[in-house]
Amino acid sequence: MVSEKDLHLLHHLRNDARATITDISKKMDAPITTVFDRMQGVLEKYVERNTSLLNFGRLGLNSHMYVACRVARKSREQFEACIAKHPHINTAAQIG
Structure with missing residues (x-):
């Protein structure tokens, strides 16, 4: 099970993963070591x-598109490989 101190540290890392150990130690009120x-x-x-x-948005990529595809089981691996390599697809999810 995760300790409260570990959860507190994970909270700081999730908020700013680039924070220095010194900054985190000050926020946690704990020694740097x-x-x-x-x-x-x-x-x-x-x-x-x-x-x-x-x-x-800052990259000029302002559009979102949600597309549902039905793919035969025998073609699923080939379809997934194609999507994974496509330069214009950022995220893909399997539903169901």
Whole structure:
């Protein structure tokens, strides 16, 4: 089970993953070395990957499109591979 301190640290990391350990230690009112040690464990146990959240509007990508496709089971893998490689598709989800 996740401790309250780990949840508090994860909260700070989710709000600003680029914050320094010094800044986080001040916000948590904990020594830098303690935060550093705890962060190593938290990152190893609970963080799968670090990503960037893009502002698509600033990139000039202002349109959204939702498309539903029915694909035969035998063609599903080929369809998924095609979508994964397509440069104009940002996100795809399987429903059902």
